[in-house]
Amino acid sequence: MAQRTELTLSQIMLPHQANLGGHVHGGEIFKLMDMAGGAVCQQYANTVIVTARVDEMQFTAPVLVGDCVSCKARIICVGKTSMDVLITVDAESLKTGEGPRRVASALSTHVSIGGDGRPKKVEPLVLESEEQRRLFALAQERRAERRGPLG
Numbered sequence: 001m002a003q004r005t006e007l008t009l010s011q012i013m014l015p016h017q018a019n020l021g022g023h024v025h026g027g028e029i030f031k032l033m034d035m036a037g038g039a040v041c042q043q044y045a046n047t048v049i050v051t052a053r054v055d056e057m058q059f060t061a062p063v064l065v066g067d068c069v070s071c072k073a074r075i076i077c078v079g080k081t082s083m084d085v086l087i088t089v090d091a092e093s094l095k096t097g098e099g100p101r102r103v104a105s106a107l108s109t110h111v112s113i114g115g116d117g118r119p120k121k122v123e124p125l126v127l128e129s130e131e132q133r134r135l136f137a138l139a140q141e142r143r144a145e146r147r148g149p150l151g
């Protein structure tokens with residue numbers, strides 16, 4: 001059976017998620033991204049998943065109340081028990097039909113957890129396309145640059 005390495009979560013942004021100017025809080029977008037990252041890993045590994053790391057969190061354009069936000073999560077690299085996920089976020093205005101436009105992106109790492117509460121092995125990622133090989137190389141590059149926790 002083909003590996004399930006992609007998933008998209010969409011949500012309409014409502015007034016309680018925004019500031020007085022109608023701009024949606026970054027934390028609301030991040031929460032959806034984290035959920036999409038965790039969900040794609042759960043789908044892949046079929047285990048409990050925790051988030052270990054988020055790199056390169058960037059908000060590149062405002063998100064407004066009434067926008068439909070779509071988070072696309074793609075597993076791009078798999079270690080023994082961890083999975084690196086590229087998450088991209090696009091927003092489309094439901095009022096004007098304008099978009100979609102890229103509003104955020106991040107690279108997150110999630111770990112598969114077994115019944116004993118310890119990291120559990122996941123199956124290796126099969127790279128089938130040129131795009132998958134390109135993203136795998138990007139993740140490997142970023143893994144090599146990783147630093148330990150702050151403080």
Ligand SMILES: CC(C)(COP(=O)(O)OP(=O)(O)OC[C@H]1O[C@@H](n2cnc3c(N)ncnc32)[C@H](O)[C@@H]1OP(=O)(O)O)[C@@H](O)C(=O)NCCC(=O)NCCS
Binds near residue numbers: 052079
């Ligand atoms: C993530 C966690 C399970 C790792 O536990 P650990 O005892 O360090 O386990 P290990 O050292 O065996 O590492 C397991 C894997 O996680 C990876 N990992 C651990 N910490 C990491 C970090 N900060 N960044 C990236 N990867 C990390 C390791 O590289 C390893 O990957 P691999 O098996 O593919 O080689 C543990 O740190 C934890 O529970 N963190 C809290 C997670 C959490 O609550 N998240 C928020 C809510 S979901």
